[in-house]
Amino acid sequence: MSELGSMMSSSDNIIASTKFSVIEKDGCYAVKSTPLDSVVKPHDPICELDILNLLKGKNKHIIEILNSKIVNGIVTMKFPFYEENLYQYMLRNLEKKRWNPYLLESREAKETFVNKLDKQFAVSFFVQLAIALKFIHENGIIHRDVKPQNVLVSQNFEVTSKARIPQLVLIDFGIAYNVNKPQEPLDFKITDVSTSIYKAPELLFSVKNYSFPVDVWALLVLASQMFQSVTQSRTHIPAFADDGTGEIGEGSDIRLIASIFRSLGIPRVQQWPEVQKFGSPAFEGMFGSDGDGKYILDRDADQQRTCCLELFPALESIEEPQKSKLIECFIGMMPFESSKRISSAGIVELLQNVAK
Numbered sequence: 001m002s003e004l005g006s007m008m009s010s011s012d013n014i015i016a017s018t019k020f021s022v023i024e025k026d027g028c029y030a031v032k033s034t035p036l037d038s039v040v041k042p043h044d045p046i047c048e049l050d051i052l053n054l055l056k057g058k059n060k061h062i063i064e065i066l067n068s069k070i071v072n073g074i075v076t077m078k079f080p081f082y083e084e085n086l087y088q089y090m091l092r093n094l095e096k097k098r099w100n101p102y103l104l105e106s107r108e109a110k111e112t113f114v115n116k117l118d119k120q121f122a123v124s125f126f127v128q129l130a131i132a133l134k135f136i137h138e139n140g141i142i143h144r145d146v147k148p149q150n151v152l153v154s155q156n157f158e159v160t161s162k163a164r165i166p167q168l169v170l171i172d173f174g175i176a177y178n179v180n181k182p183q184e185p186l187d188f189k190i191t192d193v194s195t196s197i198y199k200a201p202e203l204l205f206s207v208k209n210y211s212f213p214v215d216v217w218a219l220l221v222l223a224s225q226m227f228q229s230v231t232q233s234r235t236h237i238p239a240f241a242d243d244g245t246g247e248i249g250e251g252s253d254i255r256l257i258a259s260i261f262r263s264l265g266i267p268r269v270q271q272w273p274e275v276q277k278f279g280s281p282a283f284e285g286m287f288g289s290d291g292d293g294k295y296i297l298d299r300d301a302d303q304q305r306t307c308c309l310e311l312f313p314a315l316e317s318i319e320e321p322q323k324s325k326l327i328e329c330f331i332g333m334m335p336f337e338s339s340k341r342i343s344s345a346g347i348v349e350l351l352q353n354v355a356k
Contacts, residue, residue, distance in 0.1 A: 021045075021174065029066065030081045034174075036073045042144070042175040042190045045075040047183050051141055051173045052077065061132035063152070063171040079171075086125070086148035086168065090225065090237050093117040097230070113231050119317050120355075122226040123326065124158055124165040127355040129219055132170040133344035137212045140180040144193040145172060146218035148225065148237075160356050179211070196251045197221055197241045201336045204257050205279040213338035216347070220333040227312035240311040261287070263311055264334055265294030272337050296334050304331050325354050 013025045020043050021034040034045040052065040066078045084092075094113040129151065136143060143150075154167040175193055177183065184190055187209040194203055200217035202210050224240040231238050236245070242259040243251030268291040269276050275283050296304060308327045309315055315323055329350050332342035342350070 025081055026078075028081050030079045032077045032079070034075045036070075036075060042177075042184070042193055044183055045077075045174065047178060047181075048173045048176065049075060049077060050181065051176050051178055054139060054178075055136065055141070059132065059135040060156070061128055061168060061170055062135065063169050082152035082154060082169065084153045086151035086153060086222075087237065089153045089166075090115075090117060090148060091235065094231065094234060094237075096234075111232065111234075113234055115226075115228050115230065115314060117226060118163070119227075119314060120160070120162055121165050122223075122314070123318070123322065124160065124163075124355040125168055125226060126219070126223050126326075127348070127351050128158065128168045129170065129222070130344055130347040130351065132168070133212075133215050133219060134348045136170075136176075137215070137344050140178055141173070142177040142179065142210075142212055143170070143173065143215050143218075144175050144177055145195055145198075146170075146215050146222065147195050147198045148222055151222075158355075165355075194218060196245050197239050197243050197256060199253070199256065200338070201257075201260060202274055202279065202338050204253055204260075205275045205283050207274050207279040207338075209274075209278055210338065212344065213341045216333055216341050216344055217338075219344075219347075220330065223330065224312055227314040229313040261292075264296045264307075264336075265298070266292040267295040267297070267336055271295065271297065274337060274339070296331070297340075322354050325351060 015023045015025050015030060017023070020039045021032055023030055023032045025031075034043075036045065039045060049065075049068055052063070052068075055062050056065055063079055066080065068075070068077045070076070093116045095116045097112040097114050129146075133143070133146070150170065150172040152169045152171055154169055156167040157164040158167055159165075177189060179186065189208050189210060191203050191206050191208055191210070194200065194214065198218040198221050200210070200214040203214060221239045221241050225237045228238050240263045241256060243253065243256035245251040266287050269284055269289040271291070272283070291298070296307060299307065305327055308330050312326075312330060315326060318326065329342065329347055332346070332350075335341050
């Protein structure tokens with residue numbers, strides 16, 4: 001039995017386990033254990049430990065490492081324990097739509113669940129995560145796996161003029177990249193990072209010199225989950241991008257690419273120079289070089305706004321001027337060419353008063 005398998009079989013307090021690590025609950029703490037001989041790049045517990053110590057205690061939206069040790073080739077890290085992650089929180093806010101006998105609908109119709117997440121909570125959650133990304137990016141860290149399962153919901157609160165909103169904490173720096181102490185060449189990073197629907201377009205076309213914008217794209221997809229109105233699944237939260245995970249169990253990058261292009265259009269190859277110069281020739285091979293005339297950046301302002309409201313339908317319930325600021329922000333996050341994408345600092349600056 002491997003070291004990892006031995007650790008897993010010896011505990012009844014396992015919170016989560018992967019091919020490389022086990023996370024266990026120990027009272028009011030969470031303990032992550034990673035045998036060094038089990039890891040495969042981009043997973044790097046030594047780099048993770050270094051990053052966590054670099055960020056420690058400097059931002060309330062970043063998980064704080066309490067202590068650590070390396071004994072017998074096993075890296076152990078201790079953190080505060082949180083009961084719930086953001087994905088679980090969002091699922092808990094889905095409510096089954098009641099059958100209305102006065103509407104022309106059948107009882108046998110597919111179940112529908114309504115997103116009851118308070119929209120001011122969703123706005124605040126988005127801003128909190130942008131603040132977290134701004135902080136790590138300013139410290140040279142690309143997270144590379146932003147998703148709601150890697151965001152914990154704290155019992156501390158953000159107090160606004162309208163509500164007391166749970167504080168979010170970004171976790172899991174296991175595949176994070178430190179541009180100041182690169183564990184992979186800056187222009188030849190591993191592209192097998194990020195998870196499922198949260199993969200940025202440049203990753204899908206093998207651009208290896210990617211940077212902080214991959215996290216901004218992942219946040220855009222996450223935000224679209226918070227601003228959906230309904231879903232047909234009690235266990236899957238839809239986004240504007242879909243790789244088939246909710247339907248077939250294991251997603252496909254090809255299906256994800258097709259979904260993104262269906263939502264945001266296909267650019268001309270000249271509008272995506274990083275893929276043209278540094279990425280896979282698959283883009284031109286599969287989709288040609290002339291685009292489809294529907295690319296989000298080729299549409300006028302009214303068309304962009306309409307597209308955004310279609311992809312983020314719960315924005316309709318947000319009052320002005322907050323709604324327009326969010327739409328401006330989301331559209332700024334949508335360019336496929338990552339150098340054109342708004343930065344995490346730009347998001348925070350644009351929305352600095354939106355969640356108050």
